[in-house]
Amino acid sequence: xxxxxxxxxxxxxxxxxxxxxxxxxxxxxxxxxxxxxxxxxxxxxxxxxxxxxxxxxxxxxxxxxxxxxxxxxxxxxxxxxxxxxxxxxxxxxxxxxxxxxxxxxxxxxxxxxxxxxxxxxxxxxxxxxxxxxxxxxxxxxxxxxxxxxxxxxxxxxxxxxxxxxxxxxxxxxxxxxxxxxxxxxxxxxxxxxxxxxxxxxxxxxxxxxxxxxxxxxxxxxxxxxxxxxxxxxxxxxxxxxxxxxxxxxx
Amino acid sequence: xxxxxxxxxxxxxxxxxxxxxxxxxxxxxxxxxxxxxxxxxxxxxxxxxxxxxxxxxxxxxxxxxxxxxxxxxxxxxxxxxxxxxxxxxxxxxxxxxxxxxxxxxxxxxxxxxxxxxxxxxxxxxxxxxxxxxxxxxxxxxxxxxxxxxxxxxxxxxxxxxxxxxxxxxxxxxxxxxxxxxxxxxxxxxxxxxxxxxxxxxxxxxxxxxxxxxxxxxxxxxxxxxxxxxxxxxxxxxxxxxxxxxxxxxxxxxxxxxxxxxxxxxxxxxxxxxxxxxxxxxxxxxxxxxxxxxxxxxxxxxxxxxxxxxxxxxxxxxxxxxxxxxxxxxxxxxxxxxxxxxxxxxxxxxxxxxxxxxxxxxxxxxxxxxxxxxxxxxxxxxxxxxxxxxxxxxxxxxxxxxxxxxxxxxxxxxxxxxxxxxxxxxxxxxxxxxxxxxxxxxxxxxxxxxxxxxxxxxxxxxxxxxxxxxxxxxxxxxxxxxxxx
Ligand SMILES: Nc1ncnc2c1ncn2[C@@H]1O[C@H](COP(=O)(O)OP(=O)(O)OP(=O)(O)O)[C@@H](O)[C@H]1O
Ligand SMILES: [Mg+2]
Numbered sequence: 001x002x003x004x005x006x007x008x009x010x011x012x013x014x015x016x017x018x019x020x021x022x023x024x025x026x027x028x029x030x031x032x033x034x035x036x037x038x039x040x041x042x043x044x045x046x047x048x049x050x051x052x053x054x055x056x057x058x059x060x061x062x063x064x065x066x067x068x069x070x071x072x073x074x075x076x077x078x079x080x081x082x083x084x085x086x087x088x089x090x091x092x093x094x095x096x097x098x099x100x101x102x103x104x105x106x107x108x109x110x111x112x113x114x115x116x117x118x119x120x121x122x123x124x125x126x127x128x129x130x131x132x133x134x135x136x137x138x139x140x141x142x143x144x145x146x147x148x149x150x151x152x153x154x155x156x157x158x159x160x161x162x163x164x165x166x167x168x169x170x171x172x173x174x175x176x177x178x179x180x181x182x183x184x185x186x187x188x189x190x191x192x193x194x195x196x197x198x199x200x201x202x203x204x205x206x207x208x209x210x211x212x213x214x215x216x217x218x219x220x221x222x223x224x225x226x227x228x229x230x231x232x233x234x235x236x237x238x239x240x241x242x243x244x245x246x247x248x249x250x
Numbered sequence: 251x252x253x254x255x256x257x258x259x260x261x262x263x264x265x266x267x268x269x270x271x272x273x274x275x276x277x278x279x280x281x282x283x284x285x286x287x288x289x290x291x292x293x294x295x296x297x298x299x300x301x302x303x304x305x306x307x308x309x310x311x312x313x314x315x316x317x318x319x320x321x322x323x324x325x326x327x328x329x330x331x332x333x334x335x336x337x338x339x340x341x342x343x344x345x346x347x348x349x350x351x352x353x354x355x356x357x358x359x360x361x362x363x364x365x366x367x368x369x370x371x372x373x374x375x376x377x378x379x380x381x382x383x384x385x386x387x388x389x390x391x392x393x394x395x396x397x398x399x400x401x402x403x404x405x406x407x408x409x410x411x412x413x414x415x416x417x418x419x420x421x422x423x424x425x426x427x428x429x430x431x432x433x434x435x436x437x438x439x440x441x442x443x444x445x446x447x448x449x450x451x452x453x454x455x456x457x458x459x460x461x462x463x464x465x466x467x468x469x470x471x472x473x474x475x476x477x478x479x480x481x482x483x484x485x486x487x488x489x490x491x492x493x494x495x496x497x498x499x500x501x502x503x504x505x506x507x508x509x510x511x512x513x514x515x516x517x518x519x520x521x522x523x524x525x526x527x528x529x530x531x532x533x534x535x536x537x538x539x540x541x542x543x544x545x546x547x548x549x550x551x552x553x554x555x556x557x558x559x560x561x562x563x564x565x566x567x568x569x570x571x572x573x574x575x576x577x578x579x580x581x582x583x584x585x586x587x588x589x590x591x592x593x594x595x596x597x598x599x600x601x602x603x604x605x606x607x608x609x610x611x612x613x614x615x616x617x618x619x620x621x622x623x624x625x626x627x628x629x630x631x632x633x634x635x636x637x638x639x640x641x642x643x644x645x646x647x648x649x650x651x652x653x654x655x656x657x658x659x660x661x662x663x664x665x666x667x668x669x670x671x672x673x674x675x676x677x678x679x680x681x682x683x684x685x686x687x688x689x690x691x692x693x694x695x696x697x698x699x700x701x702x703x704x705x706x707x708x709x710x711x712x713x714x715x716x717x718x719x720x721x722x723x724x725x726x727x728x729x730x731x732x733x734x
Contacts, residue, residue: 079691096704
């Protein structure tokens, strides 16, 4: 078991507002962590900070990813080294086909690791298999990236991208929000397929339901930009029943 | 520096990538002194050993041009042009014309090589016949024999004037008359060379035809003339590409292209225009004033224009279709990318005379930095143009906050059964789109390229495969292998 992510006393600002306040979190390979917490508590801010979004400034503290201080790495370097973010609100890129986009992303990563382009046939075989697993029809792949996709289709497409890019650390920001029951199972199976002893997941969610399919090792409660309690799946069940009040306002 | 400034800086650096075709070639050339009068017009015609009718036609054009008022520049801001300071003829020095590739000056071939058009090998592999116009003279035309077998004529305009005078006399100026506009008149008087294509009845041209134009000499203008005739039931796809070296002064390019499609014929005309755009401060660059028009003369004929305009300091062109034949179709697909201080004013005219005619206009304008990009379209439905249909889609993409995009659609309907649809959008590359791409490992530069190519997709799809690749590269896109 090796350390994949190690966050120490992290403070993050957006403009002049402090959003993350003294966060500590360690994630090792093979682990799945869930983060739950009220709206506006800073969960997406944490996710985007790890990914390197320029709007979020680290005021103090460190984020170590394997041997790297993430602050030293560009957005695309983080990605190429295995950090994946499934977006709460996936972005549309009209006209650019999902296939072309995925191929560009995969080849960018390969180039970063001094590998040649993936052959078209290997790529297509892999894409076919994984899109079938995510229940995404072929015709969606030639449509523009997320262009006109329904909410649930966008989320399944995020998981498809994750599976294609084979990251080490996958951060999924509310990938389960807005999914019907079948889609929820499909997404869960994607996440489970991704799990192995070398990878790790950080799953941001509002609902216990997804966690029942995935069974996280840890459940953290996020409030005002810091973790105020850590437990296991039972904590998620308690939250589902009681809400956050008993923790945030004891 | 704020993050936003930093991002702008990166985008700017990307946009600033220098012009790759800005070299000049040291070749001895024969250039007549600057200036324009009847004697110069006569000299051009004599140098080219043209038949008498052509000289008279040129002189008529010249005398008309002298009387024409200088054009009103619409949306463009431009310094006055001194027409007496331009040399109207320049040709690489060489005794006689080259008869085969081996006789072409190796320096010239090297130039084409640098431009990415090795005439020898690649053209053959690609199955493309290339006619290369260097300054004013057509240097060599490849693949003549294979085309001749099919009965296709593909040669320089000068050769055509000597070898096929009856065709030239019959069609020249029938689509773009001498008096059409200021630059068409000037071109008619002084055009130096260009391309002639003739596709006989029921022949499907066996390969893509293509011409490369290059302005090399300083202080010259390039005035080429292209004439394409597609006889009944024939088909041809033609592509032109253009580049010029970097020079501080502006150079004038005023071309005229005439297309004639007879009954059931189809002409597909594509342009990849990458003339030198001038530097960041707007110094130098080509003035690209072009008149392109197609005549869908016969029933069921079709003409489609596709253009990728990335170069020139000023572009002023409206490839148009006259839909004369019943049930004829005109299409215009355009990508115009402007950067720095470039100005593009482009669009199309679809003039419907026949019944049941159809036209489709897709225009994609991309403006970056302080550039100005204008779409100007005119759709005219004459009284007899019953049941004519037109669809216009006009999209603008802005990169950065200083660029301008303008659209001026104009519609004239003189009957009650025509159907017109018009859609227009303006968008910006959003920071969140860039972040999304970069989170997937794609560099910012490539991300811009991908987003732009997505924006241009419908037009890029119109280009022949091998040129679509070139066009994407030209749009500064690194899409290697990413074609879905
Ligand atoms: N770019 C930004 N500019 C200004 N404020 C921001 C920005 N991003 C986040 N915030 C603010 O930071 C706070 C935390 O937002 P964040 O999106 O991280 O919450 P969240 O925990 O993900 O909430 P939810 O459960 O609703 O998704 C909110 O008050 C939000 O308005
Ligand atoms: Mg959120």
